[in-house]
Amino acid sequence: MDIRQIRYFVAVAEERNIGRAAKRLFISQPPLSRQIQQLEDELQVKLFERTAKGVELTSAGQLFLNESRNILSLIEQAQERTQRAGKGQLGRLDVAIFGSGILNTIPDILKRFKTAYPGVNIVLHQMSKAEQIEALRQKRISVGFNRLLAPLPDIDSTMILQDKLMVAVRDDHPLATKPLINLKELDNEPIVVFPKGARPNFVDLVSRVFQEAGVTMDITQTVIDAVTGIALVSGGFGFCLIPSSASVLQLPGVKYIPLGGLPDNATVDLSCIYLKDDHSPLLSAFLAVVHEYKSQLNHHTSFSAARE
Amino acid sequence: MDIRQIRYFVAVAEERNIGRAAKRLFISQPPLSRQIQQLEDELQVKLFERTAKGVELTSAGQLFLNESRNILSLIEQAQERTQRAGKGQLGRLDVAIFGSGILNTIPDILKRFKTAYPGVNIVLHQMSKAEQIEALRQKRISVGFNRLLAPLPDIDSTMILQDKLMVAVRDDHPLATKPLINLKELDNEPIVVFPKGARPNFVDLVSRVFQEAGVTMDITQTVIDAVTGIALVSGGFGFCLIPSSASVLQLPGVKYIPLGGLPDNATVDLSCIYLKDDHSPLLSAFLAVVHEYKSQLNHHTSFSAARE
């Protein structure tokens, strides 16, 4: 049996006439007669009664007509869905996120992607940097968001933004009134840092900056993530250095002040990572959304800078 | 797209290797590679990633694999169901019955058919003789049960049995004690006859028998069917002549006594009728059951006759 024969059968059943059906199918009448005969031979069932005016369905033919329509429509659906999957419009995308990264940028990107590709089911996984890399290699995830990545041979990354450093202070602290805090002003001040876990991380960046500026860093606590760090500031444990994008988080008695007197490379990047040889349309689609987001971010930045 | 290509695709997806799949399909590797390529071209979707060890499904390919399995199973089901329909094991059979015919023979036949062809949905219609013939011609029914049929050019019939005549009498009537009533004993006695409706019918047979025997028939009532007729006997309206198969019906105060002194042709047949050019397997199957029933009936009759 053959899809062609099924289509032919449906045409003949609908026209109740082989000649007319042949015209509709843009073939001549004899081959169509023959295909119907072959179908009947294969099924060993008479599908049509031949009359003087044409043909009419037997009861078995009637049943087969219903089935045929189901088959054809299922095939059509399969083609359409597969093509959509091929364009990345359908499927499942496993995305890894990490602690403070979910504060603003990642939700924005995911929201855009969901709008552009509503047929894609996004599944989020909380994973550390090392876990993300292992999960990528095992194909348990397709994309991961992270910061401060060391280059790897099998993994590509796209930088989304670079955060400047900011200081979280209690608003009753003397420095809290200043519009800008210089790094030197934090000399020997108690500082909460994060995260614990795989190196290089945000702590390493902060340490390097302090060291290069010749400022002594008094680490009172090392905590798991930015949220905990800022909570400790609120609790009076001292200062906390954060990437500027974490400053969307509001906690009682905590103020965020830009940090000055830093080298240009004192930034912490947010990137998304993915397997170098993953050419899946879903990933491509996702990266396209990321790039679009990035370019709009730059536009906006340069535009507001121009106005200043 | 082609069912062959779908089968090939599934084989390759399952083997994760074109060469192995080719062996399983009893073809050589190059044509299989080409068919997969053609499928991908047609769908404009990459279904496999080619690796050194074979191939592996893309996410679109994974989706198409699911769809393909659905399609193949639907096709298989369609073939099977159509073949069953072709053998008369599946479908719907519309059967017309009439008043007194449903008393014993028809239910027996229908029960046998339902047991032998449980997949067939039997739909019963109460119809008079004329209605049955019209419904047959319009294909609203496929079989009808009836009595005393005049031959028609487009309708065939199979006789199922021939009922002898019996008399229904009140049990307080003087004749009720006799084992056999002679026709002559009914001379000028009040008689209830049935049915009203299309001729020739049971009344005509009864009239002819009386006339040939030179017995005067005093018709007090003409009613619609045997049940009503017997009910009137119970109510004291007189005698009622019935086909013997109607004697299964028990009413208070009514006794059935065989009628003697009749010619051999004083019988009323029960037949089933159907369109001469209806070659549907459902009808054939039904008629086969009818014939089987008939032959068992004859066996039983001749056997019990031999014992007497």
Add this chain to the structure above:
DNA sequence: CTTGATAATACCTTAAAGGTATAAATCAGG
């Protein structure tokens, strides 16, 4: 760098789908 395995390409053979011409069957109208 070679070897072994895999898929892809080139080219040929063969099976089967489609076309043309024509026959056989059936019905309507004279």
Add this chain to the structure above:
DNA sequence: CCTGATTTATACCTTTAAGGTATTATCAAG
């Protein structure tokens, strides 16, 4: 009852495309 129109079926040829063989290209492992 015949004739013409209409329909499906048959016979035979052409063309398309599926399958086969030989070979090449690619890549991972030794």
